[in-house]
Amino acid sequence: MRICRYNEDKFGLIKGDQLIDVTIALDDIPQQRWPRPHGDAMIADLESIRVGIEQNRKMGYVQGVNNVVLKSPVANPSKIIAAPANYAKHVAEAQDDAGINFGREIKTIDDYGLFLKANSALAGPGEGITLGHTDRRNDHEIELAMVIGRTAKNVAYDDALDIVAGYAIGLDITVRGVEDRSLRKSLDSYAVLGPWMTTADEIDDPDDLDFRLTVNGEVRQDSNTKNLIFDCRKLIEYASRFYTLYPGDILMTGTPEGVGPIEPGDRVVCQMDVIGKMELDVR
Ligand code: MN
Numbered sequence: 001m002r003i004c005r006y007n008e009d010k011f012g013l014i015k016g017d018q019l020i021d022v023t024i025a026l027d028d029i030p031q032q033r034w035p036r037p038h039g040d041a042m043i044a045d046l047e048s049i050r051v052g053i054e055q056n057r058k059m060g061y062v063q064g065v066n067n068v069v070l071k072s073p074v075a076n077p078s079k080i081i082a083a084p085a086n087y088a089k090h091v092a093e094a095q096d097d098a099g100i101n102f103g104r105e106i107k108t109i110d111d112y113g114l115f116l117k118a119n120s121a122l123a124g125p126g127e128g129i130t131l132g133h134t135d136r137r138n139d140h141e142i143e144l145a146m147v148i149g150r151t152a153k154n155v156a157y158d159d160a161l162d163i164v165a166g167y168a169i170g171l172d173i174t175v176r177g178v179e180d181r182s183l184r185k186s187l188d189s190y191a192v193l194g195p196w197m198t199t200a201d202e203i204d205d206p207d208d209l210d211f212r213l214t215v216n217g218e219v220r221q222d223s224n225t226k227n228l229i230f231d232c233r234k235l236i237e238y239a240s241r242f243y244t245l246y247p248g249d250i251l252m253t254g255t256p257e258g259v260g261p262i263e264p265g266d267r268v269v270c271q272m273d274v275i276g277k278m279e280l281d282v283r
Pocket of ligand 1: 083084141143172254255
């Protein structure tokens with residue numbers, strides 16, 4: 001199942017290039033008073049919403065998916081976790097490029113651990129990327145993003161994929177420089193998630209997905225998640241030893257080689273096995 005958020009908080013089911021309005025299925029989400037629990041209520045309630053989607057997909061308004069503004073499929077993550085330096089060839093290019101390393105030694109994920117991007121950076125492809133600090137280098141980083149499905153702590157490696165609700169394409173947009181990652185990677189719209197969430201039952205092996213990113217038609221990044229240094233299970237195991245994970249938490253798994261600058265006016269197209277194609281504009 002592919003589910004999306006679009007236009008003004010509408011909820012949709014994707015079938016091929018068609019989008020079916022299943023917003024009514026969100027009526028199954030229990031009303032919550034302050035203080036609301038951590039996490040995204042749609043993801044937390046996904047199994048009952050799934051029943052509602054099946055019941056309503058025959059009556060919802062149908063339109064082409066290209067006719068809507070796609071938002072991030074997760075609205076309210078408690079956090080956006082991201083992995084630095086998680087592909088060997090990206091580590092190598094970062095070591096070789098002063099425009100990435102700024103004179104610092106590039107270490108590996110064993111040294112860096114993970115980092116957080118601000119939730120306010122989250123955007124959908126229909127909103128595009130609005131660059132800040134355009135006097136500096138702003139890079140694209142395409143990554144497989146996992147959406148956590150339930151509250152979990154100290155998850156064992158072998159059980160890790162059981163807590164994943166779904167997968168999406170992530171863009172970890174980055175201002176290059178010397179400041180902490182959490183600052184440089186957290187400008188508004190610098191965490192793109194989309195084009196929708198493909199539920200976990202449709203992806204047998206998240207550690208074997210081909211993906212690529214083009215800018216204005218030029219292939220910049222082209223890899224497979226089998227090249228991850230910390231694979232998907234290990235990332236969840238590792239993250240959950242530090243953070244309690246909540247429904248809707250997003251875990252961006254790291255980017256392969258080929259990162260490079262984007263400029264206002266650029267058109268970015270991402271493609272990932274099973275998930276599909278995500279297109280967005282840079283402003
Ligand atoms: Mn990244």
